[in-house]
Amino acid sequence: MASAILANMKEEVTCPICLELLVEPLSIDCGHSFCQACITANYESMIAKEMESRCPVCRISYQLENLRPNRHVANIVEKMNEIKFCSEEGQKQEHCARHGEKLLLFCKEDGKVICWLCEHSQEHRGHHTFLIEEIAQEYQEKLQSTLNNLMAKQEEAKKLKAGIQQEITSWKNQLQKERQNIQAEFKHLKDILDSGEQDELQKLEEEKGHILKSMEESKNELIQQSQVLQNHISDLENRLQRPAVEMLQDVNYIINRTETFTLKKPKTFPEKKRKSFQTDELKRTLQVFQDLRHARRYWVHVTLTPSNNQNIVVSENKRQVMYVHYQKHGSLFLVKDNYGCQYEGIKQNYFDGILGCPSITSGKHYWEVDVSGKSAWILGVYGPPSLQTIKSFAYGQFSKYQPINGYWVIGWQNQYISYEENSICLTPIVPPSCIGVFIDYEAGIVSFFSVTQHTFLIYKFSACSFAEEVFPYFNPMQCPKPMTICQMSC
Template sequence: MASEKLVNLQEEVTCPICLELLTEPLTLDCGHSFCQICLTANSKESVAGQEEERKCPVCRISYESGKLRPNWHLANIVQRVREVKLSLEDQEKHLCVHHGEKLLLFCEEDGKVICWLCERSQKHRGHSTFLIEEVAQDYQKKLQAALERLKQEQQEAEALESDFREQIAAWKSQTQYERQNVEAEFKKLRAILDSEERKELQKLKAEQTAILCTMANSENELIQQSQFVRSLISDIEHRLQGSTVQMLQDVNDILKRSKTLTLEKPKSVPKEQRSVFRAPDLRDILRVFNELRHVQRYWVHMTLSHTTGNRNIAISADRRQVTYVFKGQGQNPCWKEVYEDYGVLGSPVITSGRHYWEVDVSKKRAWILGVYGEKHAQFNTKLPLKADGNHQNVYPRYQPKNGYWVIGLNHDSVYNAFDESSSSDPMILTLSLSVPPRHIGIFLDYSAGTLLFLNVTNHGFLIYKFSSCSFSKKTFPYFNPLTCKVPMSLCPPSS
C-alpha cells in the first residue's frame, strides 16, 4: 500500500521532459513544473535564439521567461520522496525473496541469511540457525583473516612474477652473449666453418625460442593466478564494506575458495651446463671439440669423500682438492719399504647413466686418475715400494680386473694407460700427447661400458678410451696425487 502511494506521489513530482524526479523545479503560471535545466534547454530549442514568448511543453500556454521562480516547496517534497524511495529500496534488500519477511537469521549449514519462515521450511529444517547479530562478528573476523592471507599470497605471487621476469632477462642475456661469442669465433674460420656456424646459431635460436616460450607460458599462468587472487580480494573487500547481509550471503563459498587457494610455482627451466665456445683451428679439431661439448652436458658436481686414512693426504675444506703432504710414518721403521696408497674416492657414487667431470693437474709431475669399482679387490692401502721411490712397482694394482680403469703421469712427462692383461702385471701403454694436459676431462657411460679421458687443454682430443668395461654396481671416481706436492683439483662446470 505504501509502495503504491509512493508511486502515485512520484508521478506528481516527475519532470514531463526527462521523466526523472524534478531537480531545481520551476513552476509555470499554468501549474506545470519542470527541471530548471530541462525547461531552459527546451526553451532554447523552441525559440532558437529569438526573443519570443515561450510555451509550456505540456499544455502549450505561453509564459514569460523573466517571471520564472524556483518552487522551493516542491523541491522539498521531491527530496522527501527521494529519501522515502531509498528507504523502501533498502528495506526490500533485507526482505526474504520467498516470503517477504525480514532476514533476521543465519543458516550455518547453507551459509545463507534467512527469515523465520525459511527456518521452518523443509529446506532448512534441522539446520543450525543463529541471529545475524550473533554470528556477524565471528564471520567478519574470518573474512578479515582470509583477506590478510590472500594479500600475503598476492605479495608472494608478485614476487614470483618479478623473479621469473629476472630469469627471462638472464636467459636472454645469456643466449645473446653466446650468440655474439659464436659469431665472433666463427668469423676467424669463415672459409671452413660457414656451415657449422649456421648450425650453431640455429640450435641456439631454437633453444632460446623453446626456453622463452616455456617461460612465457609460465608467466601467463602466474598472471592468471595473481588475477584470481586479486578477484577474491576484491570480492571480500566489497563484502566487508557492504551491509552485514551482503557480507554473510554465500560467505562459506568464498571462504572455501580462499582457503583452498594454493599458488603454483612455475616450472623451473633446467639450467644445463654449457661450455663456452672456443674456435678450433682445423675442421678435425672442430669435430673433436663438438664431441667434448656433447659429453660436457653430463657434467656432475663432484667432491672428494672416501680416503685410505693416509696422514700424508690433505683434502681441502670444500672437498674439491687433494694434496700430498709428507708427514712421515711415525714409529713404523719399515715405512721406506712400504708404499702407501694416496688414492681418494669421489662422490657421488656412479651406479648408472652418463657422468662427466674435469680435473686440474696443472704443474703436477705425477698423478693417477680414473674410476674404481667396489666389487673388485679391496681398496688396498699398501704395496711394497722400492727405495728409489719409483712408482712403477705399484702399477700391478691398476688394471681393470682389480677394479681400476685409470691413466697416469710419471716422471713429469711419461703418460701411461693401464689396461687388461693376462698376467699379474697390467698392460702398460705409453701415450703420446702433442699437448700436455693441464685439464683432463673424464666421461663415463655406464650402460655402454666406456670410459674416455679427454685433453681439455687441446680442445678435447682423446687421450685414451676403455671399452667393454664391466663396471661394478658401485663405481667411484678415483684421484691419486702420488708423491707430487702440487695439488690436483676438481674443476667447476664450464671452467
C-alpha cells in the same frame, strides 16, 4: 530535522517553471536558476509575443546571452538524486516485493528473508522460519567463518602464486643459462672449426709455397740446361759446315763434351704422394665435441675424501689436493683418517692417491680436473679389485695402475700414459691443462677429454669390468702444484 533540511534543499534546487529538480540549471541576471529547456522556452515565448523577456519569479528583465551554467546548483541536484535513489532502494529492500509488507522473517530452507504473508503462503508452508534478529548472529558467524576460509585460501593462493612465480623465474634463469651454454659450446665449436680451417689453409699455403718454389727452381735449371744444349747444337752445326781440317780440330773433345752432358730431370711432386686434407679428421673432431656435450649433461659434484698420507693435503672445500714434503697448516688442513683396505696381510693405500665421492654404482657421471702447471699427475677411476686380482698384483709383474688392479687412469710424467696392461704412450695435440672424466658404468666406458682451447679425446677405456662401486681417483704424485676439481659449468 534532517527531513526539513532536505526539504529546504529540494526547494532551492527546484525549477520555478516545471517544479521539478533542475536539469542543466542556468542562472539569469537576477540570480534565479531554471532548467535550460524551461528558461529557453520562456524566452522564445516572450519574443514570439513581442514582449520583453522577464524573470518568471521576480519579473526583472534579462538577455538570453547573459544566461550562465550554475555548477553549484547542478552538484546539489546530483546529490539530491543520489539520496532519493538510495532512499527508494532501501525501502524496496526492507519491504516484500510481492506483498509490500515489511521483511521480518528468515526462511532457513530457502535461505531468504520473507514477510508474514509469505510465511503462510504455500511456498513456505512447513518451513522453519525465524525472526531476523534471532537468526542474524548465527548466519553472521557462518558468513564470518566462510570469509575466514576464503581469506585463508586467498593467502594460500598468494603463496602458491609466489611459488609459481619463483619457479617461473628459476626456469627462466635455468633456460637462459642453458641458452648461454649452448651459445658458448657452439662458439667454442666454431672457434675450433675456424682455428682448424686456418691451420689447414696455412699448411696448404706453406705446401704451395714449397712446391711452387721447387718447381720454379727446376724450371730455371731447365732453362739453363736448354741454353747449354742450344750452344752445343750451334757449335756442332757450325763445325759441320767447316772444311775437314777445321772440323776435325779438337773433335774428340767436342764429342766427349756433348756425349757426357746429362740432362737433369726436374723434381716432381706426385699428387698421390702428397697428404691432402681429410674430412674424416673433421668428422672425428665433431664427434668428440658431440660426445663431450653428451658427457657434460651428467656433471656431478665431486669432493675429495680424507687421506692417511701426511704428504697429501686436502683443501677445506675438499676440491683441491696437493703433495707437500712437510706437514703444513693454514688454508689447507691435514687429515689423518685411514681408509686403507686389508686383504690377507696386503695393505692397499691407493698408492699415495686419494679418492673422490660420491661412489659410483650405476649410471653416467662426469667431472673435470684442472692440472695446469703440474709436472706429474694420475687421475681417473678406481674400484677395489677382487682378492684374486690383488694376489696377482702382489706377486706378478703387472703395473700397479692397471685395470686388473682396479685402476682406469691416465697420467703425465715426462710423457702422457694410458695405464693399460701394456702402458700406452699418448700424443695429445696440445698438452691438456683441464681434463674431463666421463664414466658410463653400465656400458663399461671411461673416457678422458681435453677441455681446454682444443677439445679432443685423450683416451677411452672400453669394456671395463667394474667389480662393485668405483670412485673418482686423484694422484698429485710428488709435484707440489695442486690438482683442482673444477666447478660445474653446464
